[in-house]
Amino acid sequence: MKVLVDSALCVGHGRCYVLGPEVFREDERGRCWIDSHQVPRELEDQARLGEANCPENAIRLETQ
Amino acid sequence: MTVENPNPETGEINLVDREFAAAPQPVYRRVLSRCPIARSSFGAGPVLSRYEDVIWALRHPEIFSSEMEVQMALGTERPMIPQQIDPPAQTRYRKILDPRFSRRRMAELIPQLRSQANALIDRFIDAGECEFDGAFAIPLPCTAFLSLMGLPQKDLDLFLELKNGIIRPQVDPGDVEGATRVRSTSGKRIYAYFEAVIDERAAQPRDDMIGYLLGAEIDGNKLSHTEILDICFLLLLAGLDTVTSTLGCNIAYLAANPEHRRRLVADPTLIPGAVEELLRWETPVTCVPRVIKQDLTLHDVAIKKGEVVTLLLGASNLDESEFVDPERIDFERKRNRHIAFGAGAHRCLGSHLARMELEVALEEWHRRIPEYRIKPGETPRYSPGIREVQYLPLVWNTQR
Ligand code: HEM
Ligand code: SF4
Numbered sequence: 001m002k003v004l005v006d007s008a009l010c011v012g013h014g015r016c017y018v019l020g021p022e023v024f025r026e027d028e029r030g031r032c033w034i035d036s037h038q039v040p041r042e043l044e045d046q047a048r049l050g051e052a053n054c055p056e057n058a059i060r061l062e063t064q
Numbered sequence: 065m066t067v068e069n070p071n072p073e074t075g076e077i078n079l080v081d082r083e084f085a086a087a088p089q090p091v092y093r094r095v096l097s098r099c100p101i102a103r104s105s106f107g108a109g110p111v112l113s114r115y116e117d118v119i120w121a122l123r124h125p126e127i128f129s130s131e132m133e134v135q136m137a138l139g140t141e142r143p144m145i146p147q148q149i150d151p152p153a154q155t156r157y158r159k160i161l162d163p164r165f166s167r168r169r170m171a172e173l174i175p176q177l178r179s180q181a182n183a184l185i186d187r188f189i190d191a192g193e194c195e196f197d198g199a200f201a202i203p204l205p206c207t208a209f210l211s212l213m214g215l216p217q218k219d220l221d222l223f224l225e226l227k228n229g230i231i232r233p234q235v236d237p238g239d240v241e242g243a244t245r246v247r248s249t250s251g252k253r254i255y256a257y258f259e260a261v262i263d264e265r266a267a268q269p270r271d272d273m274i275g276y277l278l279g280a281e282i283d284g285n286k287l288s289h290t291e292i293l294d295i296c297f298l299l300l301l302a303g304l305d306t307v308t309s310t311l312g313c314n315i316a317y318l319a320a321n322p323e324h325r326r327r328l329v330a331d332p333t334l335i336p337g338a339v340e341e342l343l344r345w346e347t348p349v350t351c352v353p354r355v356i357k358q359d360l361t362l363h364d365v366a367i368k369k370g371e372v373v374t375l376l377l378g379a380s381n382l383d384e385s386e387f388v389d390p391e392r393i394d395f396e397r398k399r400n401r402h403i404a405f406g407a408g409a410h411r412c413l414g415s416h417l418a419r420m421e422l423e424v425a426l427e428e429w430h431r432r433i434p435e436y437r438i439k440p441g442e443t444p445r446y447s448p449g450i451r452e453v454q455y456l457p458l459v460w461n462t463q464r
Contacts, residue, residue, distance in 0.1 A: 013415065
């Protein structure tokens with residue numbers, strides 16, 4: 001699975017890094033960043049939770 | 065006979081009566097299914113309720129502006145920063161403010177807040193009853209605010225008095241002039257209070273919120289004292305009643321729904337999910353206003369430049385095109401993109417603080433008082449506008 005975050009849409013609700021802390025990280029301003037687009041299998045649930053709870057629809061998941 | 069809300073004949077929705085405040089969900093359900101664009105019975109402006117429309121409006125501040133004409137209404141003398149200004153100016157302020165309100169920073173306040181919550185509970189637990197609003201929901205956010213700002217806890221009563229003077233001036237109902245007078249006096253006192261703190265910090269720098277704002281720069285320019293005042297004023301107005309109301313709505317719900325409450329008591333790890341789900345269901349800040357910058361047509365309705373529209377967040381949070389089974393309360397809801405904190409550029413600056421306060425409060429309350437109910441024969445009373453449960457008498461057993 002691949003995860004993409006549209007930083008133009010992210011406004012820092014923080015749902016992603018609270019619900020999926022090993023996939024999504026919090027920057028200084030409380031916005032989301034990711035250190036890798038590739039999601040290891042064991043973290044796919046976290047990626048899904050982040051996507052499902054972002055009110056800005058800023059997170060995209062791609063399953064290969 | 066009372067008229068149904070929204071009125072089926074006129075399409076007018078009444079957002080300011082107590083019945084709506086106490087149980088808005090049936091009104092939302094009707095407005096969602098019948099009128100995507102209703103009219104407010106107060107001012108007649110358009111009311112948007114569907115999730116898709118509301119989130120679109122929130123993301124387009126160039127059409128749905130926050131720069132309202134009536135800034136004086138709440139005792140303020142200038143627009144409140146950043147709530148009443150649009151991007152890009154608003155964005156520059158948020159760049160300074162966001163880091164001070166991040167989740168990480170708010171987590172540092174948890175131990176202090178936990179002990180403050182317990183100190184409040186200590187005062188009434190042995191009595192076996194309390195009026196929740198006055199005893200807990202009002203003072204807790206106020207102590208959190210003082211900690212956040214680095215202000216002395218001894219100013220608690222003064223703060224409560226000043227913010228009440230603005231938000232709920234104690235005058236006879238309908239005495240608009242009196243209310244404006246009380247608001248303007250309280251407004252001046254709030255400005256004066258913060259002005260004194262700003263001068264103090266300017267003379268003797270400290271690493272607290274106001275000290276930080278004094279050092280902060282936008283494009284190389286320091287904030288003026290006036291700008292700092294305007295920010296403080298808004299923080300006071302936005303950070304107290306909102307949390308008070310949410311606490312009241314949550315505890316009233318859990319008192320009336322023991323099966324949900326017992327799940328939280330049995331498994332406190334459900335509390336963060338419960339906070340989100342109850343924010344969705346109760347949406348204590350029912351709506352936000354915007355002023356239209358250009359004529360537009362939406363669902364075949366013409367909306368004119370200059371009109372004030374209401375974005376009904378509470379209805380959006382029950383829209384079945386976004387939420388699976390929106391009428392069901394599910395603390396483990398997998399997908400919950402609720403907008404109780406707004407969305408887009410003006411996303412609540414205090415959302416991380418608010419969530420922290422709500423989680424700590426629900427944890428400590430249920431650890432100490434797991435079984436409680438609304439006092440028999442009594443009915444909670446909700447205020448229109450922000451849904452504060454102004455009267456919430458609770459009782460519990462004191463024998464262990
Ligand atoms: C559960 C409690 C709270 C709720 C439901 C809530 C709700 C909201 C909503 C809906 C907005 C968007 C307003 C708009 O779009 O016009 C907002 C904005 C704001 N809130 Fe909150 N709020 C809460 C707590 C707090 C706290 C604790 C603080 C600060 C200490 C705070 C500070 C602000 C500020 C400064 C804004 C304006 C942000 C901007 O315009 O950029 N709020 N809040
Ligand atoms: S939930 Fe969405 S808006 Fe919030 S931080 Fe994550 S990506 Fe950004």
